[in-house]
Amino acid sequence: MGRPPMEKRSRVPEPTISRLATYFRCLAELQDQQVAVVSSEEIAFRAGVKASQFRKDLSYFGEFGVQGLGYPVPHLLRRVSSILQLDQAHKVALLGAGNLGTALAGFPGFSRWGFQILWIFDASPAKVGQSINQIVVESSSALPRPLGADLGILAVPTQAAREAAQLLVDSGVTALLNFTGAHLHLGPQVTVRNVDLTHELAVLAYHATQLQKAVDP
Amino acid sequence: MGRPPMEKRSRVPEPTISRLATYFRCLAELQDQQVAVVSSEEIAFRAGVKASQFRKDLSYFGEFGVQGLGYPVPHLLRRVSSILQLDQAHKVALLGAGNLGTALAGFPGFSRWGFQILWIFDASPAKVGQSINQIVVESSSALPRPLGADLGILAVPTQAAREAAQLLVDSGVTALLNFTGAHLHLGPQVTVRNVDLTHELAVLAYHATQLQKAVDP
DNA sequence: TAGATTGTTAATCGATTAACAATC
């Protein structure tokens, strides 16, 4: 019955997904502030985008607003978190218990958004058996094995990246957050997001001097 | 004299800068492997882009190749690192000496690319005076003061982000790597790169289920 | 010279934005 013409589900652009995560954060804030309804103008401003961008982004997933009024915050928040799957917990496997891995294991933002690190693996015997955040570090040699993990985080040294990534994939992980500088080619079955710190700093280094040039001639 | 028609320096697209950092890494690898000359086809393949993309990206900065031959690796590496300012050291100020900040302070990738963390600040008296990687943690209340830092890294709790960012800006930092989830509006004088871990995980969560849907109907 | 590969132009593609009819 009145179901809207599905298969408007044309391919969703990647930038739209990324912005959806931003909208989610804004909506959570509005919810906290007990705001009942928000206009596209207002939320777009908070998210740092154009109002038409916001409406267009939502339009890939359906209709969520009331003409002449705006968007009911609780309802939209529920819908966006459902789209991003943030309405359910996600089991995360972490590879690498060095400085970075340890920091990530304790990162408060993760649990707040429903991401639970349930496994930590490390290649070094010195690390294996230690507890980090109530999780006992296992040996990497215990992989691959079926984990039932939704996401994987790669925080091993760059040289170990390829092998470690493959262990996760062979353990059934289909989405990977990669902190090693390495480029991973894992096929279309696996989504990879790269966080490359030196890459970011290189881009900043370029801009820092560009800005200085703009100041002194 | 024979200087090529400058002011081809039209605005350089942001994605180009980001890819330049990738090319830099590839070139460093080729250099290590003693490769003397590389074609756009070969290096583009390694960087995961189209050959024409690579050539177009370079064209914003000049001509670096030899027709019929390819690009001399050592020369191109020098030029790219000069464009990205990676041929000189960068002084970095770090705000936040928690788990993440501490991990970043010890990150081996930074020093290898010429980024030197020279200052660490933290608000907590418990942290002040401690040494991390041979650097004594100073109190945030010692800021703002002119640092002569090129880059800043923000690794404080999200709630402290805005204030901490302003301290760095008031200390003369014009380029900022922001690990807090907060959106910073610091004006056009300051470049900000955001690394938002929960944001990345949210995008991955979406893709992970998309992929599962693709497998089971 | 013949073959290869660059640098650049023009065509294509996709994402952003403005505009507006639909409608609460």
Next chain:
DNA sequence: TAGATTGTTAATCGATTAACAATC
């Protein structure tokens, strides 16, 4: 109803890619 704001279409913008003349 009049005013406001959505959802969507069409126009704009910018980035990617293909094609090719220049030239080593």
